[in-house]
Amino acid sequence: MKLLTRSEEYVLLAVWRLQDEAYSLALMHELSKATGQDWSLGSIYTPLERLGKRGLLTSYQTKPTAKRGGRPRRVYQLTAMGRKELLHTRKVENSMWSGITNLTLAGVTS
Amino acid sequence: MSGFQLPRYSARFLSWLLNDSGETGLGDFQEYYGIVAEESGPSTAAWKFRLQVLAMTPGRLAEKVRQSLVMLSNYLTLAVRHFRKERLASLINVFGLSIAIACCITVFLFLNGYMNMNAEHVNGDRTYLIEQVVNRDGTEEVYGQTPIPLGPALAADLAAVEQAIRVSGVSAMVYVDDQRSEMWVTFAEPGFMEVFSFPLAAGSGNPLREADNVILSAKEAKRLFGNEPAIGQELSIVLTNGRSISATVAGVAEPFATSAGVRFSVLMNLDRIADQTYSDWTADAGATFVMLRSGVSRGDVESALQRYVGVHNAADGENPVESFRLDNLQDPNPNAWAVRNRIIDSPHPVFILMLLAIPVFMLALSCFNYINISLGAASRRLREIGVRKVVGGSRSQLVFQFLGENLFLCFLSLLLGAAISFLVLIPLFNSVMVNQIVFVATDLGPLLLFLLGLLAVVGLLSGSYPAFYVTSFQPVQVLRQRIRLGRRSWLTSSLLTAQFSLAFLTVIISLYLTLNGRYMQSQEWGYDADGVVTVRVTSDEEAAVVSGAAGQRANxxxxxxxxxxxxxxxxxxxxxIRGEEEDTWRFAVGANYLETMGLPLAAGRGFNDDYIADAGQSVLVNEAFVRKQGWEEPLEETLRIDGTDRSVVGVVSDFLVYPMQSDLPVVFTRAAESEVRFITMRVVGVDPREVISVLRSSWKESFPERPFDALIQTEVFDANFQSYGNVVQAFSFLAGLALAIACLGLFGLASQNIAQQLKDVSIRKVLGASVASLIVIVNRRFLSMLIIAAVIATVVTIAGFTALTSLPPWEIRHLQLGPGLFAMAYALVLATAGLAVGSQARHLVRSDPSVVLRSD
Structure with missing residues (x-):
């Protein structure tokens, strides 16, 4: 199976973290906070859709609210496959990092 | 709630971009806006909102394009499948459209040639034709020819004029060895090759600088010499005044980009026509072109030109000129078409409009037919549409599907239309018209653009109505079979009737032209043309040699x-005649011309060398002349010709002057020996060709360099019949087209009709009706349409024919209209229409009543 991209990985993690609150705006907020970068709504939608197509996420709609102009909210959830994929990614990352001890900022002028 | 007022356009754009059915995305943006608005006010919110939308755009757009490509390929697959399933209807549609498209392409290329007239001339923007404005009894007339000395005067006097060149053209006989061709010969000053851009395919420098050189167009070089190199070949050019010029081919031009514009077949130095003397302001050159120096204003030159008005009018007070004006080569004056004797032909706007009307009309007709046929075919797909709608297909998807199928058909028609245009229409056009359609590489770009536009127009025009109409039904009604497609609207009926009237009319006309051609060929010539041989001569010594050689032959x-x-x-x-002047046809002939030609006399005598008075004081007339004058005693009458009174000494029986004209009044006068152009002889007992070859060898002994040109009298009208035949052929082709298109319309309507009446017919079948009676029942309304069309066409033909023949100067020889002609035309159209309906009748015969009726 194809490895997750970094943004996909983060989106999946954020969905897991937020659980029942995992809808696009909250995800954007969470991701911006965690990465220290601005995430636009568009940059959230793309991985969400892709992950949905790959079967790593499902979603359901909540009741419409006035705050949203009478429109529902789409809340995302990890599927079993999604969880498996996240764990796999972590394993890959761990193995990539394992044994690397001498990577320091020494000698890097910034 | 004011916080929810989103920036309007961005919001609208956003909902298009998102395209989500649950609208959760819109909700997200709305919420986002609300949050930001609460935190930092609505204007910041609006700002951030827009930025968010913008950030999303590229990815979304790419996705949209990808999706539509997938849809497009799906539509294409559907289109191909549908084409296969409805093969006959589709083929007929493609055929009908392609005919109209072929017309469009042909007319486009023709007009494109006019629009880009002279584009290839590098100096075209600063080259002008000089025209003279003349006041004739209060109305302004503009002429394209200018006084001969004007050009040299301009070149000498005006610094702004870089070159002034004069061009004249005459019709002449051009001989290669003894092969004669009648051609337009252009005489120009050597500067012609510098002002105009005519690159040479063969030859070098400016061949016009030498007086004996000619330059040929690529086409004429090919026609005269085939694949042999033309350079160095010898030509003889015989002008209408009998003067003979010998010349050497020193250049062959590259093929011309268009046939309109500054063109030549044979180009020669102006010095070779002696009557173009330099100082005579009363005589005109065919055209004077000036090339201005770069940067010189046209207005200045135009006003400087006016000083020559006085010079001209002083020399030629009888024909005063009002002013001279300039007419740009590439951007002609708007009324250039009204200029008389303009050397570059400029089309009349009405002509262009008429030309445009043909393809527009054809296109409208075939789109109309197309709609009928598609509606008939779509009736078999109503269920597909209903099911698609039930399972959630949106109407716009269906519309796009139908339009896509339609575009596919249009594309096929476009290809076929281009093929028809290039293989059939353009050659046909070129064989009939003087102005040829030439296709060159630079036309390709505009043509492709035009085709693209045509595809869009035809695709939408023909496809929209079926697409929107068919997809508008409620699925419930479609699936319960409550929908009946197509109604018997009087609009469809009358349009089809009009199409058939047109088909009848063109068929009648082309049949008439064919029959008339036969009639013309079979008519009596009125003299004995068999065995008459004629040799063209240009001088007394040639005449003497030919007469001498002929006189020695016993036959x-x-x-x-x-x-x-x-x-x-x-x-x-x-x-x-009795104080009144009129124009008539005249033959100036030698003493025993009538006898040689076998022209019988109706009264009086022919010319006779024994009567000295015959030379200047006698005249012969033909019977038509006598009839026209209403003379009782023609031999008592006198006429005044060439300033002398002549008495009528004989009446020649009527004979054929031209095959297409009848009743032409003719006079015969005695020819002066010095002007002889033809030596005619009657040969008996041997093939005239034998005598011709003997004459040729005597000619070549005396004049090895000069062309020998003999003709056999029985063949003189062959060229006329040939060109008449071309016209008949072109007209028959048009009639065929009109008939084909009308039958396509009929086919479309018939297929709809049958789809409508299938149940009705099935019930009749069950009750025992015969197939023949069913066919009649289903097609009854078409028969009445055909009859109405036939009546209309017949009335129009008879009325038009009567109107034409009652015009006073009716000299065209013609056949009378007869019932046989109409019967033939009716039979032809009815048979073709029967074929169109008959192919549909197959559906009727084959349909199984139990299958048709079971579903209800």
Whole structure:
């Protein structure tokens, strides 16, 4: 199976973290906070859709609210496959990092 | 709630971008806006909102394009499948559209040639034709020719004029060895090759600088010399005044980009026509072109031109010129078409409009037919549409599907139309018209653009109505079979009737033209053309050699000379009869011309060398002349011709002057020996060709360099019949097209009709109706339409024919209209229409009543 991209990985993690609150705006907020970068709504939608197509996420709609102009909210959830994929990614990352001890900022002028 | 007022356009754009059915995305943006608005006010919110939308755009757009490509390929698959399933209807549609498209392409190329006239001339923007404005009884007339000395005067006097060149053209006989061709010969000053851009395919430098050189167009070089190199070949050019010029080919031009514009077939130095003297302001050159120095204002030159008005009018007070004006080569004056004798032909706007009307009309007709046929075919797909709608297909998807199928068909028609245009229409057009359609590489770009536009127009025009109409039904009604497609609207019926009237009309006309052609070929010539041989001569010594050689042959029984000759060269004369002048046809002939030609006399005598008075004081007339004057005793009458009174000494029986004209009044006068152009002889006992070859060898002994040109009288009208035949052929082709298109319309309507009446027919079948009676029942309304069309066409034909033939100067020889002609036309159209309906009748015969009726 194809490895997750970094943004996909983060989106999946954020969905897991937020659980029942995992809808696009909250995800954007969470991701911006965690990465220290601005995430636009568009940059959230793309991985969400892709992950949905790959079967790593499902979603359901909540009741419409006035705050949203009478429109529902789409809340995302990890599927079993999604969880498996996240764990796999972590394993890959761990193995990539394992044994690397001498990577320091020494000698890097910034 | 004011916080929820989103920036309007961005919001609208956003909902298009998102395209989500649950609208959760819109909700997200709304919420986002609300949050930001609460935190930092609505204007910041609006700002951030827009930025968010913008950030999303590229990815979303790419996705949209990808999706539509997938849809497009799906539509294409559907289109191909549908084409296969409805093969006959689709083929007929493609055929009908392609005919109209072929017309469009042909007309486009023709007009494109006019629009880009002279584009290839590098100096075209600063080259002008000089025109003279003349006041004729209060109305302004503009002429394209200019006084001969004007060009040299301009070149000498005006610094702004870089070059001034004069060009004249005459029709002449051009001989290669003894092969004669009638051609337009252009005489120009050497600067012609510098002002205009005519790159040479063969030859170098400016061949016009040498007086004996000619330059040929690529086409003429090919026609005269085939694949042999033309350079160095010898030509003889014989002008209408009998003067003979010999010349050497020193250049061959590259093929011309268009046939309109500054063109030539044979180009020669102007010095070779002696009457173009330099200082005579009363004589005109065919055209004067000036090339201005770069940067010179046109207005300045135009006003400087006016000083020559006085010079001209001082020399030629009888024909005063009002002013001279300039007419740009590439951007002609708007009324250039009204300029008389303009050397570059400029089309009349009405002509262009008429030309445009043909393809527009054809396109409208075939789109109309197309709609009928598609509706008929779509009736078999109503269920598909209903099911698609039930399972959630949106109407716009269905519309796009139908339009896509339609575009596919249109694309096929476009290809076929281009093929028809290039293989059939353009060659046909070129064989009939003087102005040829030439296709060159630079036309390709505009043509492709035009085709693209045509595809869009035709695709939408023909496809929209079926697409929107068919997809508008409620699925419930479609699936319960409550929908009946197509109604018997009087609009469809009358349009089809109009199409058939047109088809009848063109068929009748082309049949008439064909029959008339046969009639013309079979008519009596009124004299004995068998065994008459004529040799063209240009001088007394040539005449003497030919007469001498012919006189020694035992089987030449009679020899005569003449200035004019029957069927080949007919002169005109102004005749004064009892104080009134009129124009008539004239043959100036030698003493025994009538005898040699076998022209019988109805009264009186022919010319006779024994009567000295015959030379200047006698005249012969033909019977038509007598009839026209209403003379009782023609031999007592006198006429005044060429300033002398002549008494009528004989009446020649009517004979064929031209095959297409009848009742032409003709006079015969005695020819002066010095002007002889033809030596005519009657040969008996041997093939005339034998005598011709003997004459040729004597000619070549005396004049090895000069062309020998002999003709056989029985063949003189062959060229006329040939060109008449071309017209008939073109018209028959048009009639075929009109008939085909009308039948396509009929086919479309018939297929709809049958789809509508299938149940009705099935019930009749069950009750025992015969197939023949069913066919009649289903097609009854078409029969009445055909009858109405036939009546209309017949009435129009008879009325038009009567109107034309009752015009006073009706000289065209013609056949009378007869019932046989109409019967033939009716039979032809009915048979073709029967074929169109018959192919549909198959559906009727094959349909199984139990299958048709079971579903209800």
């Amino acid at each position: 030449v029984v009679s020899i005569s000379n003449s200035v004019d000759h029957l069927g080949v060269a007919t002169g005109r004369a102004r005749v004064r």
